[in-house]
Amino acid sequence: MGEKNINKKTSVIITTYNDAEFLKRLIPSLLNQSLEPLEVIIIDDGSLDDYAEKIIRSFRDHTYIPIKFLKKENGGPSSARNTGIKIAKGEFIAFVDADDELLIDSIEWRQKKLESVGKDYASVFCSWINYYRNKKNINENIVEIEGSIDGSLVGYKNGIPGGAPCHFFRREVLKEVDGFDENLKFNEDFELILRISKKWKFLGINKPGFIRHIRKDSWSNADPNIAYYGVEEFLKTARIKNLLLCTEISKRKKENRLTLVKKLFLSGSKISQVIPYIVEAFEIKKPQNFKEFVLFYIGIIYTKIYPHNDK
DSSP states (O other), X not given: OOGGGSSOOEEEEEEESSOGGGHHHHHHHHHTXXXXXXXXXXXXXXXXXXXXXXXXXXXXXXXXXXXXEEEOOOOOHHHHHHHHHHHOOSSEEEEEETTEEEOTTHHHHHHHHHHTSOTTEEEEEEEEEEEOTTSOOXXXXXXXXXEOOOGGGBTSTTSBOOXXXXXXXXXXXXXXXXXXXXXXXXXXXXXXXXXXXXXXXXXXXEEEEEEEEOOTTOHHHHOHHHHHHHHHHXXXXXXXXXXXXXXXXXXXXXXXXXXXHHHHXXXXXXXXXXXXXXXXXXXXXXXXXXXXXXXXXXXXXXXXXXXXXXX
């Protein structure tokens, strides 16, 4: 029995929704791992066609690694991942987005790292490579941590990754916390990491585990309001569940508004649509740098000239 066939303990869970064409790139990166997965689980979250199943059938004929497929009614990424968790048999779980691909030793080194620490460690998290079409690839670095994590670092550049594909989990931990919060459609993986961190430790290694292919047509990029309201719902949940300090929630609420302001300006929105979010941002937390002060005074001047404009 070859090295690739021993010590197989990892279930890989993929969710897809109307993006099955990317599975042609992803699945070979799973089947050719230096340490093969115990199984590959693909959950179709109610795609409008059956393309995913056709692609999967073509790979099943050429591998002995079990590829499980289930199509369900659309319920969002949390629902799809939770369905995968229920099916999974592996001791460890790696989540992969359909449009990503694993580096060849991703399962092997992350599994070995998680096996080397105690069961009070829920996850090994890694960095990744952003791939931009026709542009230079960018390595995204993360903070290296061994032990308890600081929630204020989750989701920030050079901090603790909030995305589920960065984390290599113990399945029993995911089952104990009842998986992802299905009420959230955005930042649901942030919420999971913060909830797990209340009890378990993490091991962060600044080594890339996968390639993230950046898509301009992703659903969150199509409409800036989707991300804005999604983050707002996450922050509301974080406050109710006491996952972040009040000061951190306020900081993120301000950042969320300023991010929306930037996106609205770039999309050519009218200034009357943008100003209310500028005003709200600095009502939450005062400006901290030159750019913020410029926006702050633009908001003041505009509201004095046009005092009755609303969102």
